[in-house]
Amino acid sequence: MIKYISLLLFFILGINHLHAQEEYQNKTYQSFIKTVECYNSSKEQSIPVINLKSNETITFGFDDLRGGQHNYGYTIEHCTWDWKSSRLNILDYLEGVQQDIIFNYRYSFNTLVKFTHYQLNFPNDQMKVKIGGNYILKVYEDNNPDKIIITQRFYVLNNTINIGAEVVPATEVADRNEKQxxxxxxxxxxxxxxxxxxxKAVVMQNFIPQTAIVNTKPSFVKPGSLVYNDINTNHFWGGYEFRKFDTRSFRYKAEHVADIYRDxxxxxxxxxxLPNTNNRYSNQFDENGNFFIRNNDGRDNITDSDYAYILFTLAAPPPTPKGNVYVFGRFNNYxxxxxxxxxxxxxxxxFYGNIKLKQGLYDFKYVWVDENGKLNETVFENSYFETENSYQIFAYHRRPGSRYDELVGFSNISSVKR
Incomplete structure (x- = not known):
C-alpha cells in the first residue's frame, strides 16, 4: 500500500513538474478575444518593460466580441529567463492581493461588430511586484483561474547593468549583403x-519571439564588463521592411486597399x-511589425473603431511542395x-486568407513554414543588410544561491542611425 501511494505521489508530482515547465507564450485561447495590446504606458505599442519600484505602468487591453459585460479576473506569475514558471511562492514576488478583477471596461459605439473593450494598468493599488524579471499576466473568466483566456508576457527591470550595443555587417563575406x-x-x-x-543575455529582432538568440558565454571577461562579440553569434537575416495597410476609414480607399464593401x-x-524579387534594397518606412488602432470616422479610437474582414492575397507559388503561408505581425503576436x-x-x-481586424494601421509580412515546422521570413520578402530593424537585448542574472532569474539590463536599438 505504501509503495502504491509513493508511486501515485511520484506520478502526480511528475505531472505538476511537467506542467510547471511549460513555456508561457503571448496567446489568446478564445476566438472572440481580439486586439490584445500590451506596452509601457508612456508610449503606445512600446516594448512592455517597466522599471522596478518606479511610477511606470504597463497598459494591457483587449476586446471581447461577444459584447455585454463579462467577469474577467487576472493574476501574475514570475518566470525564468526562458518563460517557464520560476516556481516561486507568490508572496516572494507579489505585494497586495494575489488575484484581482478587471473593472475598467467600455462598450463599442456605432459599430457593426459589437464588442466590449477591457483595460488594465499594472502595477496598481491592488497589486505590485517586488522583484525584477519576466512576468506572465494571466486573464481568466468567471473567477475561475483554470478558464484562462489570455496569457501575456511583460518585463520588470531592476536596472543594475548597462548595455552598449551596435549592429554590424555579418562576419562571413557571403552573408554581408543579407544579414545583420x-x-x-x-x-x-x-x-x-x-x-x-x-x-544570460537574450537578443531579439523587432520583438519577435521566434528570433530570440540566447547568449551564455561572453567572448571576453574584463573588470566591470562582459563582451559578447564572437564572430559566430547573433546573426540575423536583415529581411525587408514590413508591408502595411491603412483601414482608418471605410469611406475611402487608403494605402494598400483595393476595395471596401459592406454587408x-x-x-x-x-x-x-507579390514576392519581393528586387536585387537591391529600396528604402521605405515601417513600424517594425507594430499596429495602431485608429479611425477617422469616429471620435474615440478604442470604442468607435469597427472590425472588418481583411482579405490578403499573395500571388506566388509555394516555395516547396509541403508547407504553409502565414500573415505575421505584432497584431497576432507573430x-x-x-x-x-x-x-x-x-x-x-x-494564396488567400480573410482575417478579422480592428480599424487602424497595420504592419505585416508573409512567412513560409515548411513541413518540418521551420519558419522562413525571407522567401517572399528577400533580405538586405540595409533594412531597418530594432533589436532588443535582455540581460538576466541569477545570483549564487538564488532561486530566480532577475532582469538586470535592457536595451532597444535600431540597426539604422536616424
Whole structure:
C-alpha cells in the first residue's frame, strides 16, 4: 500500500513538474478575444518593460466580441529567463492581493461588430511586484483561474547593468549583403564570480519571439564588463521592411486597399501582394511589425473603431511542395495559427486568407513554414543588410544561491542611425 501511494505521489508530482515547465507564450485561447495590446504606458505599442519600484505602468487591453459585460479576473506569475514558471511562492514576488478583477471596461459605439473593450494598468493599488524579471499576466473568466483566456508576457527591470550595443555587417563575406550581426557589452559594478553560469543575455529582432538568440558565454571577461562579440553569434537575416495597410476609414480607399464593401460587417480587399524579387534594397518606412488602432470616422479610437474582414492575397507559388503561408505581425503576436494561415488556390497560383481586424494601421509580412515546422521570413520578402530593424537585448542574472532569474539590463536599438 505504501509503495502504491509513493508511486501515485511520484506520478502526480511528475505531472505538476511537467506542467510547471511549460513555456508561457503571448496567446489568446478564445476566438472572440481580439486586439490584445500590451506596452509601457508612456508610449503606445512600446516594448512592455517597466522599471522596478518606479511610477511606470504597463497598459494591457483587449476586446471581447461577444459584447455585454463579462467577469474577467487576472493574476501574475514570475518566470525564468526562458518563460517557464520560476516556481516561486507568490508572496516572494507579489505585494497586495494575489488575484484581482478587471473593472475598467467600455462598450463599442456605432459599430457593426459589437464588442466590449477591457483595460488594465499594472502595477496598481491592488497589486505590485517586488522583484525584477519576466512576468506572465494571466486573464481568466468567471473567477475561475483554470478558464484562462489570455496569457501575456511583460518585463520588470531592476536596472543594475548597462548595455552598449551596435549592429554590424555579418562576419562571413557571403552573408554581408543579407544579414545583420549584433555585438554588445554588459557594463556592471556588481560582483559576478561566474558569468558563464550567472548571466544570460537574450537578443531579439523587432520583438519577435521566434528570433530570440540566447547568449551564455561572453567572448571576453574584463573588470566591470562582459563582451559578447564572437564572430559566430547573433546573426540575423536583415529581411525587408514590413508591408502595411491603412483601414482608418471605410469611406475611402487608403494605402494598400483595393476595395471596401459592406454587408453584415465591413469587408476590405487589400491590393494583391507579390514576392519581393528586387536585387537591391529600396528604402521605405515601417513600424517594425507594430499596429495602431485608429479611425477617422469616429471620435474615440478604442470604442468607435469597427472590425472588418481583411482579405490578403499573395500571388506566388509555394516555395516547396509541403508547407504553409502565414500573415505575421505584432497584431497576432507573430503566432502561427489557423486564423492567420492562407489557403493556396492552385488554378490561380495565389494564396488567400480573410482575417478579422480592428480599424487602424497595420504592419505585416508573409512567412513560409515548411513541413518540418521551420519558419522562413525571407522567401517572399528577400533580405538586405540595409533594412531597418530594432533589436532588443535582455540581460538576466541569477545570483549564487538564488532561486530566480532577475532582469538586470535592457536595451532597444535600431540597426539604422536616424
Amino acid at each position: 550581426k549584433v555585438n554588445f557589452t554588459l557594463f556592471h559594478q556588481m560582483p559576478i564570480n561566474n558569468p558563464f553560469q550567472e548571466l 453584415s460587417t465591413q469587408n476590405v480587399i487589400l491590393s494583391i501582394d 503566432a502561427l495559427t489557423e486564423d492567420n494561415k492562407l489557403t493556396f488556390e492552385s488554378s490561380r497560383r495565389r
